[in-house]
Amino acid sequence: MKAMTRKPVKRFSTVNLLPRERRRRHARFAAMRDTGTILTARGAAALALLLSLPACLEAPSPPPRNVVLITFDTTRADVLGVYGGDAAVSPAFDALAARGTLFLQAQAQAAVTPVAHASILTGLNPYNHGLRTLHGNRLYHLPGTIPTLAARLQDLGYDTAAFVSAFPCSRRFGLDQGFEVFDADFGGAPEARIGPAGNISTGLAQRDAAATTESALRWLAGRDRERPYFLWVHYFDPHDPLLRPPVPRQEPFMDGFPRFSEMEEALTRDPERFVADYVKDPDLMRSWLRRLYRAEVSWADTQMGRLFAALDADGGLEHTVIAVTSDHGEGLGDHDWWGHGILYQEQLHVPLALAGPGVPRDLLVQDRVRHVDLAPTLLHLAAGSDFGHKVDGISLLPLMTRRAAGDEPRAGELPGPAYADAVTLMRYGAVFDPGVSEVRDDQLYVWIDSNLKWIRHRLHADRSELYDLEADPGEQVNLVPVRPRDAGRLDRALEEEHPMTAEIDFSLPEDDEVRQRLKSLGYVD
Template identity: 25%
Template sequence: MNVLLIMSDEHRRDAMGCSGHPVVQTPYLDNLGRKGTRFTNAYCNSPLCIPSRASFATGRHVHEIEYWDNDKPYSGTPNSWGSYLDERGVKVVTIGKLHFDPSKTNGFMDQRYPRQTGNDPAGLYREPVQKREQARSRFEEAGSGDSWVQSTELETQAAIDFIASEAGQQESPWVLWLNYLPPHFPLIAPPSFYDLYPEDRVDLPYDYPSKEYHPAMEELRNHFDGRNLDESILRRTRAAYYGLVTYIDNQIGRVVQALEQSGLAENTLIVYTSDHGELLGDHELWWKSAMYEQSVGIPLIMAGPTIARNAVRSDPISLIDLAPTIAEAVGVAPDPVWQGRSFLSVAQGQEYRPVSESILSQYHAHGVSHGIFMIRKGRFKYIYYPSFPAQLFDLDADPLEMHDLSTVSDYASIIAELHAELIRRVDPDAVDQRALANQRERRRAYKASIGSH
């Protein structure tokens, strides 16, 4: 079986029609969900581009591979699943943004329009946290325009061309990893898609301004400078974000239609997901970098000839589970170093993952003075901060995460259980210090390089 993996950037899980969003229009993703299985508890392993994509590429957690922030792009070490599959006779092609080190092949030998983005040294300046330069202008510039169209259309056409080239002459399975940069900032949506969302009809962020104080979230709010925005700007950011989501949905529809017309759909697994979400002003926060559902939660839809149709699953899934899933689909045994587990049989309706399984995500970059660690297990989400109070949310009773239960005595045993689960998987305090030490070292080198010019 082949795999068509489509990954966008910064698409929050709830921003789809099939997720029940009252405003966002995603007819092609909705149709993909009807043809396949949608996962409602899918997460990234770090809510930031480079750490998330490096973790996904290697099938390993961030603290194992030490790609902490957006200043250190993945360089191909440790080995990627692209290299692993290529060595076993599977053709792997990438199209669009990777956010890897552009001077390396990263194990993905055939990269088309890779659109690598530059290093971001902001993640090296965490002691103390600094306000991000020109952060506020990113909200103020939101609106209508053609910024994304040319590059995105090139990527879509490249995917269609690849599918056409494979039709009728396939000798071995292939994996096409198609990456779209929208709906990532800047929030500039093509006019015809922006106009689908009149500003007076889009929803406003909730918990804005936030009713709950937490020191780590205050650091992020100050860093991204997104407080006290006019209602007109808040509505414009939402209209533009939703327009970008619908625009990418349209591109996905074109690629899936080409796959179906080629005759390859009957032997191809389709996966749609994103590298992380987007807070979009909820909780008075923007971009990603936090462990709220809008940031760490991701959409994940799978469709194909063996996948259960029109199914919705709550099984706990994260991006590191994708590498072994892709490998199983193309008939290759997983690499023993991968820390995830294939969920192909779950999508086929043959298996359930018990709610007792936990998901780990972590963050070590700009906007916070110390790391953030999340354990999602069953109905509860536990968030640990090495230097700040922990948080606990009951996502069944409180899906908007408005009521922190960490100081409620009735939940002390649950906190103890989830903290023990975190410690079982990672030493958060030691990892936090390791990340900070690495960033201090790179900051010194960065300052020295600036001073030498």
């Protein structure tokens, strides 16, 4: 990773905003204070007059800042350039990180799209916000009683708009709460495509990043410029090998893969032939899918760059706080798991960068932070406000400020242990064989305290795991047999949060259209 140099911070003084006479008197008072001059009666009277001047002569408080939140679906941190991946994948993200703050150890609270996004938008862990499952007939919807970042900013006078790219972020899951504009129009997606696992994308469940960006840009162009705004843009492309970028945008990532052209043509023109000729070759599919995954992340990054360029051209960047993260990562074969939904670090370690007014520049934060910290941080940066009630996250602004100054954080400025869960029993359509599914018949709960990570298997306690993330970042050596006391300590801390009290309904949704949309994305058989 290329080292980032810290630039000197330009100090801002409200004195420079005062009228000339007031500045002169302010300087005289400062000189008396610094030299210990004893005030005469006349001087005391003058000082009293100075201190009683109307508040209207004081420096005005800064106006509320715009907020842009961008979430990439299914994007591992280590695929991006600034996290050690290919720099060609993420030039827009890397540039944002270079002019702001990059968090090297950000943790998702779930590896399922709607659950993770609910934590991002509420500052609450899943057991507190109540959205626990992707499918089922209960606990799939964020309760209306749970305040969201959008609702809080709306109360503060913000325009709020969201442009999402897939069904798992739709109104069904309650993620529209607080948004005046909630655009989940997937009509532009191709209408009938067969995926490598034999599942069918109907076009009702997703759209590509370019279409989502176009809708967001139209809204930005027509918005009320007298009001600050909160904009959430969600990109789904890395989730689905069917949502492929244009061929010229795939080609740089297919260098050295001689069968790319024939596979692309087969998948586009004759999906049945693709399934017959290619899917049952695991090595071929793994090589193709890993390359395609990077191309899809790159395509979403390009569209995000278009959004940044439009903000810059409009003069809005200097007044806008930008946050970019992903909801969760992807297995890509690590731990013998291709998709997501389980809780190893390739699925929980997510990218996170902040930039804009109030955000320290060129700062790398090594401390572990969490998705639940993002909403409180954005409220603090944008409006100097908070949720008005207790949340599980904290504002990261004090931590960033201390680290930028080279100081150690004070008590309460470091995030606490990180929680995550995966409580939905799901059968994922296997990528390599349409007749096989990857099955997880368990409920998983994670507690990360310092470098120790505890994964509790609720339905199969003998499979529970303990890892030292500093010594073993790949989570290959289960320490439960040699460190049972640490395992017990973390398990007790997890139990104290009462995350397992909910009755989870694992039945398929009763609504046929919902079932078809979930099937089209490979979530259910």
